[in-house]
Amino acid sequence: MMDALLRLGIDQFYATPHVFKRLYPNDQASIAQAFQELQPSLQGHGVRLACAAEYMVDADFEALLVSAGNPLICLPGSHVLIEMSYLEESLRIEQNIHRLHELGYTPILAHPERYVFYQQSPERIKRFKDLGCLLQLNILSLYGYYGQREQKVAEYLLNKGMIDLVGTDVRQQRHVSALAHYVKKEDVSGYFKHSPLQNEALFSIA
Template sequence: MSFWKNLFTSNTKKNEAVGKLAWIGVDMHNHVLPGIDDGSPDIDQSLTLVQGLKELGIHRCISTPHVMHGVHDNTPTTIQDAHAKLKKAITDRGIKFDLQYSAEYMVDDQLETLIQSKNLCPLPNRHILIEMSYLAESRALFQTIKDIQEKGYQPILAHPERYNYYHQNFKVYKEIKDAGCLLQLNLLAVSRYYGEHVKSIALTLIKSGMYDLVGTDMHHEKHLRALKMVATKYDTFDLLKDNPIKNATIFEDSQKLAI
């Protein structure tokens, strides 16, 4: 039975998710750091999420807390501090897990200043993860992509399938790619977790071979449960086989973030 047929059938069993996402290599978008944004509130929850990633077959992740002016005013220092706390807890528990850190930057009025001052917390090999509001398009997106590139970084747009204002203007996704920005899929989007319209756009982007990276964007245990269901129900590796997914290779040369 093909993946596309499986998308519309329900034949899930408990524990079938174990190891199913190992093909990803590294989860490069999640919110597992404790008490720093709208993700994990504390160390205990963070450890639960880390163990959940391990169960899915992911043994390395780069946590990406939000940097959003006036909402989540994180800096490289606040992120590093939260990372150190979780890293210590992982070590103290004897958990074998490679935890690194970066950030997810909202395209807002503050981001231009951060880019120009290079006060950023990038992914390995000089990649920058950016996002927009779900409510309204940022008119600064293409300028932001250009500014990031001019500073020697590679921009990645998080979860493009979730920007509803692009759903009726599919050509904009190609324009973003043509501008040199990579696209990252939220794995939950292949289900109906974010709604039918998001799923439809995600599958269209997948069929068009538009995605470069995948991430869990995991914030809490509800996300973890949903990810296990997706991993059980869908052959995500087969689904994305015609997309140039780079998770397992793009960060492999760097075990430490270059800030």
């Protein structure tokens, strides 16, 4: 997948495996081990790779925030990528965001355009900006890969200047193939004129 993305001009990657106890019981040790196992295959490919995690905001995540002595797996600058179920808002999302700030983290809410409970009223997403969250868009949403509702919300958030970061969210080869197809078919750079991206400024890999 990284070879295919490299051909599209992407040479820096942050792998962010899910941390969701019921489905993906990852932790610092399992992610670090997987990252180390991948390193030999990257030699000579011109790829720069680092890793963090994407946390499901649920009761298990809340338990991690009980004390500052249980550090999260972060992107640079203590940025923490979080998500919710696509179908139901996390019960204590605001309290958990406040707690992240108290512990010195900056939360990044992943793919806000894909949460179905906001799609009829996307203006509700602004409250996350007001709470100090950065918002990360899935680039495939903008091409309509996930559906028209996701595409419309993505365009709305970009036009309102609310998007800070963009991610591929690729998990398998079909996602990479779709991205390669759409990149050749349509230039979406104009959508970002009101939402300057901070990927390079915040997360460039030396």
